[in-house]
Amino acid sequence: MAPVLPLVLPLQPRIRLAQGLWLLSWLLALAGGLTLLCSGHLLVQLRHLGTFLAPSCLFPALPQTALAAGTVALGTGLGGAGASRASLDAARYPPWRGVLGPLLIAGTAGGGSLLVVALGLALVLPLSLDQGLEEGLGAAMGHYKDTEVPGHCQAKRLMDELQLRYHCCGRHGYKDWFGVQWVSSRYLDPSDQDVADRIQSNVEGLYLIDGVPFSCCNPHSPRPCLQSHLSDPYAHPLFDPRQPNLNLWTQGCHQVLLGHLQGLASTLGSMLAVTFLLQALVLLGLRYLQTALEGLGGVIDGEGETQGYLFPGGLKDMKSAWLQGGAAHKPAPEEPPPEEAPPKEDPPEV
Known part of the structure; x- marks a missing residue:
């Protein structure tokens, strides 16, 4: 062949x-x-x-x-x-x-x-x-408050380091923090009427506020960072919450990490x-x-x-x-048939 x-x-x-x-x-x-x-x-x-x-x-x-x-x-x-x-x-x-x-x-x-x-x-x-970061960041934000829960006690530190290192806030923006309880229950006073009203105001019984963690703030900004009452237009007269002038990181961590890993x-x-x-x-x-x-x-x-x-x-x-080394296998040459010995001549009779 x-x-x-x-x-x-x-x-x-x-x-x-x-x-x-x-x-x-x-x-x-x-x-x-x-x-x-x-x-x-x-x-x-x-x-x-x-x-x-x-x-x-x-x-x-x-x-x-x-x-x-x-x-x-x-x-x-x-x-x-x-x-x-x-x-x-x-x-x-x-x-x-x-x-x-x-x-x-x-x-x-x-x-x-x-x-x-x-x-x-x-x-x-x-x-x-995309989907992996969507689910992972959502879980990390949900466990932000669980500083004393085994297996999730590092979630707060890791999330803060992520937002400070990659200059991002929340999953898609700072407003994502409004939908999760990120304040630990150990700092909440159940006898406080405001705390009780906030917990009873949602089906899941979470303490939700219109604020963000400190790691969402840009430390290089010369103006003070606004962390609380971000949806109240009358809480900060000099700032408009509808404009990106709150000294918070404007990008969400999902987009930053997606671009980085891709x-x-x-x-x-x-x-x-x-x-x-x-x-x-x-x-x-x-x-x-x-x-x-x-x-x-x-x-x-x-x-x-x-x-x-x-x-x-x-x-x-x-x-x-x-x-075996690569040389094509060639058929071995056929051996020539053995030559017949010449017939012996009879010696001449004396």
Whole structure:
């Protein structure tokens, strides 16, 4: 059966192929390292912001898969650089002849599939961030008051740090705080008529006020920050609550975090695409170099032309061919039939 995609490689193209593969392999190792850095950075960000994501959100699977894909790409790049450099020296190449087959299979089946999955996740999972942040931020704001409840006692500190660090307030704006009880019950006096009226004024029995936590205030503003009675036009004569002049952060945390995490995911997706392209080029080049050298017995500067190819006799022979070194299996020449011994001549009679 004819080889798949054969390519004739004389001496100089073989040498240029090995030299170009050495450069591409180092570029692949660099891209794999950058993918590791991008995915690690996104994992660290999610470790800090995981409180504000719904548990059902699958977005953390993206950096985890990209981390594995970057590791395989880094290993493939380093292995390809070593193999392509060794192929230029007939004395150094023999140890690599048994390594190239498993390297090509691991890079194609393992690294290729991981990169494809990670690229798919980079395209799909950022779309699930919207709903995940919507639910996660709502839960975090609802537990803001639970400073003495086990499992939620850090919710207030984390929410305050989020709003101060990312210059945001509430889920979509400062008015979101009007619909949740964010004041702890330990600071409320049940005997106070105003407190009792506010608790009885809603079905859920919450103490709701038209105010925001201190972390919604812009500390760099030269004017005092208004935190309470924000919906009362007569409470602050010098300020109009209908205008953004309250010295509060104007953006909601949902939009800020959505843009931040989607930006990191976009950067990681770009790195994954570059890594995938480089890995495909390196694996194809290594395969052609491997099969070409097998035709010359492992000597790159052997005399004559040789032929490189992807598969010796079709796609079904890929695994066995790559593991065994890549040369097309040629039928063994038939041994010539043994020559019959000439008949012995009788000695002449005396």
